[in-house]
Amino acid sequence: MSKKRGLSLEEKREQMLQIFYENQDFYLLKELEKMGPKKGVISQSVKDVVQSLVDDDLVLKDKIGTSVYFWSLPSCAGNQLRTTYSKLESDLSNSKKRYMELVEQRDNLKRGREDSDEREDALEELKAVELRHKKLKEELAAYADSDPSALEAMKDATEVAHSAANRWTDNIFTLQQWCSSTFPQAKEQLEHMYREMCLVLYLLSMEQCNYMRPCIYAWE
Numbered sequence: 001m002s003k004k005r006g007l008s009l010e011e012k013r014e015q016m017l018q019i020f021y022e023n024q025d026f027y028l029l030k031e032l033e034k035m036g037p038k039k040g041v042i043s044q045s046v047k048d049v050v051q052s053l054v055d056d057d058l059v060l061k062d063k064i065g066t067s068v069y070f071w072s073l074p075s076c077a078g079n080q081l082r083t084t085y086s087k088l089e090s091d092l093s094n095s096k097k098r099y100m101e102l103v104e105q106r107d108n109l110k111r112g113r114e115d116s117d118e119r120e121d122a123l124e125e126l127k128a129v130e131l132r133h134k135k136l137k138e139e140l141a142a143y144a145d146s147d148p149s150a151l152e153a154m155k156d157a158t159e160v161a162h163s164a165a166n167r168w169t170d171n172i173f174t175l176q177q178w179c180s181s182t183f184p185q186a187k188e189q190l191e192h193m194y195r196e197m198c199l200v201l202y203l204l205s206m207e208q209c210n211y212m213r214p215c216i217y218a219w220e
Contacts, residue, residue, distance in 0.1 A: 007040050012049045015039035017058060020072035027070050057083075172197060 007015065019035050020027075027035075029047060036046040050070060053059035059072040172194065 009049070009052070012041045012045065013053055013058075015041055016046070016049050016053065017072065020059065020070075021074055024073055025071065028067055029070065032070065 016032070016036065016039065019032065019039060029050070032050060033043040033046045036043055036049075041049060050059060053072070054061055054070070059070055061068055061070045063069075
């Protein structure tokens with residue numbers, strides 16, 4: 001023999017409502033928990049079921065003294081249904097009004113945009129102008145390196161680099177004199193190293209000049 005299926009939540013709600021409708025009385029929660037099993041609702045779930053009915057305005061509750069009482073009359077369900085119906089009617093009316101506004105807005109936007117030879121010519125002209133604008137932006141981007149502000153920034157950077165190169169050159173010569181006096185036996189190796197270092201500094205400075213020259217010409 002198969003086990004009897006338990007009630008669904010909606011079925012439990014209907015059974016608990018029947019308790020209120022049959023007696024039309026006021027109940028404490030503990031009283032409802034005792035009456036629930038007679039309707040097939042176990043006492044442990046009575047509290048949650050009743051609270052769901054309260055949330056839907058199908059059951060009312062109020063605190064009197066230190067106790068909380070629950071009650072519901074058949075008219076409560078009718079009032080709740082009438083309230084829901086009125087809300088749905090209002091929503092439907094607002095939706096219809098919004099629909100008519102959107103239709104009118106669509107018709108106004110379409111007015112003057114009907115397909116015609118003039119409209120086609122205007123669209124083609126607009127397309128050509130947008131394409132020309134795109135090409136001009138690309139050409140402008142190609143001359144970004146010749147921008148006066150960018151050139152001025154590069155000049156400032158060059159001056160800083162030049163000053164740093166002079167400072168390090170002085171440091172190198174100072175180091176050279178100290179090494180020559182401290183390690184006279186390694187004078188030849190040190191001079192070879194100095195020449196290589198000076199060559200590197202020279203090449204770096206030339207590279208910087210070659211980088212700046214096209215920008216300077218373009219700016220002038």
